[in-house]
Amino acid sequence: MLKQENGGGDGSAGCNNWPRICDTCRVSACTVYCRADSAYLCAGCDARVHAANQVASRHERVWVCEACERAPAAFLCKADAASLCAACDADIHSANPLASRHHRVPIPPISGYGAPAGEEGFLTRGGEEEEEFMDEEDEEEAASWLLLNPMKNNNNLNNGFLFNGEVDEYLDLMDGGHSQFTDQYGQNQQQQQYGVVSHKSYGGDSVVPVQCGEGKTHQLQQQQQQAQHFQLGLDFEPSKAAYSYSASISQSVSISSMDVGVVPESTMNDVSISHLRTPKGTIDLFSGPALQLPCQLTPMDREARVLRYREKKKTRKFEKTIRYASRKAYAETRPRIKGRFAKRTDVEAEVDQMFSTTLMTETAYSIVPSY
DNA sequence: GTGGTTCTAGTCACCACAAAATCGA
DNA sequence: TCTCGATTTTGTGGTGACTAGAACC
DSSP: OOOOOSTTSSSSOOSSOSOOBOTTTSSSBOOEEETTTTEEEOHHHHHHHHTSSHHHHTOEEEEBOTTTSSSBOOEEETTTTEEEOHHHHHHHHTSSHHHHTOOEEEOOOEESTTSOOOHHHHHSOOGGGGGGGGGGHHHHHHHHHHOOOTTGGGSSOSTTOOOTTOOOTTOOTTTTTOOHHHHHHTHHHHHHHHTOOOOOOTTTOBOSOOOOOHHHHHHHHHHHHHHHHOBOOOOOOTTTOOSSOOOOOOOOEEOOTTTOOOOOHHHHTTOOOGGGOOSTTEEOSSOSSOOOOOBBOOHHHHHHHHHHHHHHHHHOOOSOOOSBHHHHHHHHHSOEETTEEOOOOHHHHHHHHHHHHHHHHHSSSOOOOOO
16 A cells, blocks of 8 residues: 655645655655545556556545645635645635635545546445545544535535544534533643642542533533534535535444543533433434534634644544543452453452452552553 | 455453442332 | 432453454465
8 A cells, every 4th residue: 555654644734834745656746645545646646557457547536635735635616716625625714704605515536547537436436445535534524523514414425535424523513512522532631721630539439530610611601502503604505505404313323432531420510411411331412303503603613613623633542531440440350250250259259358448448548540 | 366264453242240320218 | 308228320351252354375
């Protein structure tokens, strides 16, 4: 595979402003991005590589963003006559109200050498090629985050970005709100911002910091309010894509505790978004009554959201979050048979009891392991 | 290019039980 | 409205089974 090595590597604008170099010749600036090869290619190499055989000629490619020249273009702005990646599209078209009204359409991938694919091209893009798009997840997420597009929810028409109904865990719309994820991912900042102390006590059992400041509550209320009035301002042709749609997406996204740090119950007291909570770590984002999805955002709001999204991405953690340290400690000491918890014999229980009692007397307060 | 085998990496269910949550009196 | 006891639910980690993809022939 020709994985991009030059530049940011994340498909975004990266740390410098130089155009991305062709992954093949490493001389010319790239003009297209081949998803199948996960490679950025210049016009010459594109022609050479994808005209080589029939299979290669079927590779779907997209133009590279004309603004940053470093990421696959996702949208074509008719007003600017420019192909832009999701990030640049967001940046440019959130600059002012006028720009935000630019008519933009998702760019169909170039399928078959030399001839851009029409609708059919990206409608037929099947599951087998789906994984190839994971490299652009970043842009995709940002795009989905910004462009709540009915077409996107159509599983097919995502400018080649296939969502299959999956909901990005960072999708902050619910959070608009304050998602449970926010509590974790923004934990550090929030702790500093609100002066929240990490609460660790024997009884409390909390490893995940408890956040209960007034400021926090106030912010949450504001965010909830904002979520209610959240509106998407993208001005795609109303006749084709009415963005003031109210989606009724019954979509349960099950996320294991490995992926997601769930905020302790105590935190939820502050968050009166009861419908967000579902048992067993299941994030039931859209079940229940039809979700009135936001429709109009001011450019500033949008920009703020993009920034917040990017900040979250930077600080996101995939480590498992321990909600109850005591349970963890206990689980670690429990007898196992082939990894499974085994029944504890009376003797073991007695020894354990003695041990814990000793520990308690030695350390007035229990030691909650730090992770 | 195709098909079969092997290897590697990732995911998930399983288990017992203390702690937390919920419910009713 | 508060308290208390009983009941139900949740969360915890190591291991093996399973699967998908890569590598090789």
